[in-house]
Amino acid sequence: MILSIFLILLVAAIFGAVIGSFINVVAIRSHDGVSLGGRSHCMNCKKTLHARHLVPVLSYLYQRGRCTECGKKIHPQYPLVEVFGAFLAVITVLRYIYALDWFWMGYEFFFLMSLMIFVVTDIRWKELFLELMVGIGIVFSLYHMLLRVASGEAWYLVAWSHLIGFSFVTLFFFFQWFVSRKRWIGAGDIWLGAVLGGVLGWPTAGIALYFAYLFGGGLALVLLLTKKIKPGARVPFAPALIAGAMAAIWWGGYVINWITNATS
Numbered sequence: 001m002i003l004s005i006f007l008i009l010l011v012a013a014i015f016g017a018v019i020g021s022f023i024n025v026v027a028i029r030s031h032d033g034v035s036l037g038g039r040s041h042c043m044n045c046k047k048t049l050h051a052r053h054l055v056p057v058l059s060y061l062y063q064r065g066r067c068t069e070c071g072k073k074i075h076p077q078y079p080l081v082e083v084f085g086a087f088l089a090v091i092t093v094l095r096y097i098y099a100l101d102w103f104w105m106g107y108e109f110f111f112l113m114s115l116m117i118f119v120v121t122d123i124r125w126k127e128l129f130l131e132l133m134v135g136i137g138i139v140f141s142l143y144h145m146l147l148r149v150a151s152g153e154a155w156y157l158v159a160w161s162h163l164i165g166f167s168f169v170t171l172f173f174f175f176q177w178f179v180s181r182k183r184w185i186g187a188g189d190i191w192l193g194a195v196l197g198g199v200l201g202w203p204t205a206g207i208a209l210y211f212a213y214l215f216g217g218g219l220a221l222v223l224l225l226t227k228k229i230k231p232g233a234r235v236p237f238a239p240a241l242i243a244g245a246m247a248a249i250w251w252g253g254y255v256i257n258w259i260t261n262a263t264s
């Protein structure tokens with residue numbers, strides 16, 4: 001029993017790391033404006049990478065974080081996103097270990113992984129790609145709505161929940177963007193908020209916002225105290241927003257139960 005659980009988690013971790021490696025490629029190539037086809041190569045010396053250079057995490061450790069050809073440092077984004085993928089896959093399997101619901105697991109894992117594209121592009125280049133956000137938003141909104149209806153919720157309540165989630169978060173960010181004359185948040189954050197609102201639905205989207213401000217505020221405070229940023233500087237908001245989405249997916253159910261119990 002223990003051994004089989006260990007094996008399942010090991011397979012999940014390997015799968016997650018491989019998907020993380022794919023997410024890295026999508027993030028880099030959307031920044032470079034290159035298609036997904038073609039072989040990967042070193043950013044510095046353009047040497048084509050072979051299978052042994054592309055094993056998630058292990059290649060990075062074996063090469064001590066450097067290109068084997070030119071010795072240039074490999075950006076820590078690669079192993080970090082791969083490790084995150086492994087971690088997320090293991091958590092997702094553990095969440096569903098008693099009821100292996102592949103469709104719900106797929107929703108949670110692939111939606112959160114796809115958001116990692118924006119974490120990478122926001123932190124590295126302060127970019128958020130509109131086409132990717134719209135595509136991911138539409139696909140996962142429809143998928144999540146279908147899942148909820150298939151799990152027994154009334155279709156009109158599900159439709160309302162996602163419409164309210166989408167409208168609320170979009171207007172909430174648009175208002176801040178407008179009032180602060182783009183100083184508090186960027187236009188890209190409005191779009192990312194719209195994606196989260198539409199995909200998560202109400203009230204989960206509201207819980208995601210709450211956690212996002214908690215994480216974002218905490219991060220800004222740490223960066224200010226360690227003098228990594230100056231007062232008034234813009235902190236990339238996508239990572240906080242996505243951490244909020246993750247927290248809402250994992251703990252949203254508990255928060256909703258707690259509120260309904262406290263108010264009834």
Ligand SMILES: [Zn+2]
Pocket residue numbers: 042043044045046047067068069070071072
């Ligand atoms: Zn190189």
